[in-house]
Amino acid sequence: MEHSASKQQIRSYIIQSQEEEIKRISLELHEGVGQNLFSILTGLQFVESGLSQPHLKNYLHEMTQLIERTIQEIRLLSVELHPPALTTLGLxxxxxxxxKLYTSTFGVLVDLESIGEEKPIQEQKSVAVFRVCQEALTNIAKHADTSNMKMSLFWKEEELRISIIDFGGGFVVDEMGNNHVTLGIAAMKERMLLTGGHCVISSKIGEGTSVEISLPL
Known part of the structure; x- marks a missing residue:
């Protein structure tokens, strides 16, 4: 029993350490690389405004557009790694x-509903739930072959339940083998178990897939 508890503590520590590193990288991308690129962009725009030769002006304009796109990609990557709203505003x-980022990136529309009054959640638990939802949505975008899905949050006094349903082709869980999706599903279940919650995934060919998450509050 003690050995099992020790293994659980180790897994929890590893996940928490990974999240801290992800948060650090996200902040460095946004505050470091992103800000440096923005400074370069501002300088190039200033130089561009003072150029008189058309071919140089056009070339510099192309460069500023490229840097603008790079800044946007870095911002999106930073948010995807660790959304600031998670620690400042909540789950x-x-x-x-x-x-919003997901739909603009993958083109999958999400019908989101939140029922009940939102409750405060410990940061470690909210990160775990967010990662599970993120993994579920990514799997839908990559494998479900669908353009819309439904996500529902049910806030109760002592429990949060989340339902994620796609309308894709579905799959047979037992026939998936040991691939990236299978490992992702196992990680989703493990994350929720470490928070005292559960993650149940069911799917049928032609009927889509559902992910049911429960978290004690």
């Missing part, structure tokens, strides 16, 4: 922010 705003 629901972070999910809403991520869904």
């Amino acid at each position: 629901l705003p972070a999910i809403k922010s991520y869904i």
Whole structure:
């Protein structure tokens, strides 16, 4: 029993350490690389405004556009790694922010509903739930072959339940083998177990896939 508890503590520590490193990288991308590129962009725009030769002006304009796109990609990557809203505003705003990014990136529309009054969640637990939702949405975008899905949050006094349903082709869980999706599903379940919650995934060919998440509050 003690050995099992020790293994659980080790897994929890590893995940927490990974999240801290991800958060650090996200901040460095946004505050470091992103800000440096923005400074370069501002300088190039200033030089561009003072050029008189058309071919140089056009070339510099192309360069500024490239840097602008790079800044946007870095911002999106930073948010995807660790959404600032998760620690400042809470789980629901972070999910809403991520869904906007998700839809613009993958083109999958998400019908999001939140029922009941949102409750405060410990940061470690909110990160775990967010990662599970993120993994579920990524799997849908890459494998479900669908353009829309439904995500529902049910806030109760002592429990949060989340339902994620796609309308894709579905799959047979037992026939998936040991691939990236299978490992992702196992990680989703493990994350929720470490928070005292559960993650149940069911799917049928032609009927889509559902992910049911429960977290004690």
